[in-house]
Amino acid sequence: MLEIKNLSVDFHTDGGIVHAVQNVNLSMGEGEIRGLVGESGSGKSVTSMTILQLLGTRRARISSGEILFEGKNLLELSSKEMGTVRGREIGLVSQNALSALDPSFTVGAQLVEVIRRHQNVSKQEAKDQALDTFRLVAMPDPEQKLRAYQHQLSGGQRQRVVIAMALAGRPRLLLADEPTTALDATVQKQILDLLLEINQKLGTGILMVTHDFGVVSHLCQTVTVMRKGRIVEDGPAHAMLTAPEHPYTQSLINSVPKLDLEDSMRSVPRAERRLHVFEEISA
Ligand code: ADP
Ligand code: MG
Numbered sequence: 001m002l003e004i005k006n007l008s009v010d011f012h013t014d015g016g017i018v019h020a021v022q023n024v025n026l027s028m029g030e031g032e033i034r035g036l037v038g039e040s041g042s043g044k045s046v047t048s049m050t051i052l053q054l055l056g057t058r059r060a061r062i063s064s065g066e067i068l069f070e071g072k073n074l075l076e077l078s079s080k081e082m083g084t085v086r087g088r089e090i091g092l093v094s095q096n097a098l099s100a101l102d103p104s105f106t107v108g109a110q111l112v113e114v115i116r117r118h119q120n121v122s123k124q125e126a127k128d129q130a131l132d133t134f135r136l137v138a139m140p141d142p143e144q145k146l147r148a149y150q151h152q153l154s155g156g157q158r159q160r161v162v163i164a165m166a167l168a169g170r171p172r173l174l175l176a177d178e179p180t181t182a183l184d185a186t187v188q189k190q191i192l193d194l195l196l197e198i199n200q201k202l203g204t205g206i207l208m209v210t211h212d213f214g215v216v217s218h219l220c221q222t223v224t225v226m227r228k229g230r231i232v233e234d235g236p237a238h239a240m241l242t243a244p245e246h247p248y249t250q251s252l253i254n255s256v257p258k259l260d261l262e263d264s265m266r267s268v269p270r271a272e273r274r275l276h277v278f279e280e281i282s283a
Contacts, residue, residue, distance in 0.1 A: 001205055002028040002051070002173060007065030009046050011057070020046040022229045023064070028173070028222075031203040033196075035216040035237065037252065038226035044209045047226070048175045051207075052090060053082050069173075088118050091166035091204075093176040097158035100165070101150045107161045108146030111168060118169035133164045136201075138194060156187035163194065170202070177209040192218045214256045217241055225249050 009021040021043040028034050036044050049055050051067055051074065067074040074085065086092070094100050102110060108130055115126040115133075127146075134142035137160040150158055159179060166174055176195065180188040196219055198204055208220055216223055216237055223240050225233040225248065233246040244250045 001030045001032075001070060002026075002207075003066075003068040004047070004051070005066045005068070007047065007050065007067065008063045009043075009050055009055070010061045010063050012059045012061060020229055021050070024226070024229075024231055026224050026231070026234075028205055028207065030172070031199065031205050032222060033199055033206045033208060033220050035220035035223040036207055036209045036226065037211065037213065037216060037223055039211055039252070041228075042226040043229040044211075044226055045177055048177055048207060048209050051175060052086055052092060053079075054086075054092070087114070087166075087171065088169040089171050090173045090175060091169065091171035093159075093163055093166045093174055093179045095178040095181055097155070097162045097182075098150065100162050101158065103150055106147050106149055107153065107158075108148075111146070111161070111165055114165050114168040129168075130164075133167055134160075136167065136198070137161075137164045138197075139164070154187075155183050156190060159183065159187075159191050160194065163191075163198075167198065167202075167204070171204065173205040173207065174198075175207050175209070178211070179208075180215065181210075181212075188215075189218070195219060211252075212256065213241065213253045217256075225252070 004024055004026040007021055007024045008019070011018040011020055024043070024047055026034070026036070026047070036047065038044050046055065050062065053074070062075060065075070069085070069089065074082065077085065101107065111130040111133065112123070112126045115121065115129050116123070121129070130146060131142055134146060139145050139157065139160050145153065145157065150161070153161065163179070180191045183191060192215065195206055199206055208215065210216065220237045223235065223237045224231055225246065227248050233240065233244065233249045240249060241253060244253055
């Protein structure tokens with residue numbers, strides 16, 4: 001589905017050239033959940049924002065590489081073509097729900113607007129879809145919440161709105177950049193479970209950008225580890241969590257409390273994983 005080949009991205013700053021991403025290769029199959037992991041500044045966000053061409057600065061230069069999505073090189077698309085990829089084929093879940101939402105409109109109005117941007121549907125049809133999408137993201141009291149403003153929602157509910165907006169165009173791939181970092185541990189787990197459920201129900205692939213191997217153990221099937229703009233290790237999540245090869249990967253894994261890693265059994269094939277989740281609930 002997604003194949004990043006030999007990607008390098010530089011920033012031309014007043015202080016010189018920053019090589020933010022160097023010769024990165026990363027591939028994802030249909031419906032795969034891949035972790036993109038590394039400490040702050042390692043080039044994770046630049047890599048994921050380059051996929052959507054949302055680097056947001058003229059100082060950024062893609063100095064090499066291709067980003068193939070379903071066979072087409074995204075780096076060669078016009079901005080108009082890229083506009084239809086964003087949201088409709090690849091959705092973005094950002095870390096900070098507050099900056100993604102507009103305080104002056106209800107969250108329902110914002111969701112309806114996104115749905116109508118992606119699909120040529122009537123206002124009523126868009127409203128019906130908004131309600132369906134709120135149900136999909138397990139929003140409590142979904143009808144009432146559509147009429148709420150962001151300040152009336154909890155942090156976890158706001159992140160559910162952001163995920164609903166990312167799903168509005170029914171993309172095949174979600175880029176989730178530290179989507180739970182701002183949340184406390186219990187809510188973080190709920191949001192990760194929601195992303196898993198969406199993956200299972202809709203088959204949406206997820207590129208999960210995180211600094212936290214606890215998140216990886218909860219959710220990811222495969223992992224790419226980055227350090228200082230380069231990939232240091234890549235492979236199945238379970239193997240990496242139990243036997244990391246690179247010392248940097250080892251140190252990232254060692255920094256996560258042991259209990260949090262016990263969820264790593266979830267990184268097994270889908271059918272089995274569903275069973276594990278079920279057993280936990282009934283236990
Ligand atoms: P991560 O998401 O892994 O924390 P980033 O991808 O945001 O890291 O950043 C990678 C590197 O690129 C860092 O060294 C960062 O300082 C640099 N960088 C990111 N954005 C810019 C920018 N707009 N201008 C200059 N340097 C940037
Ligand atoms: Mg980042």
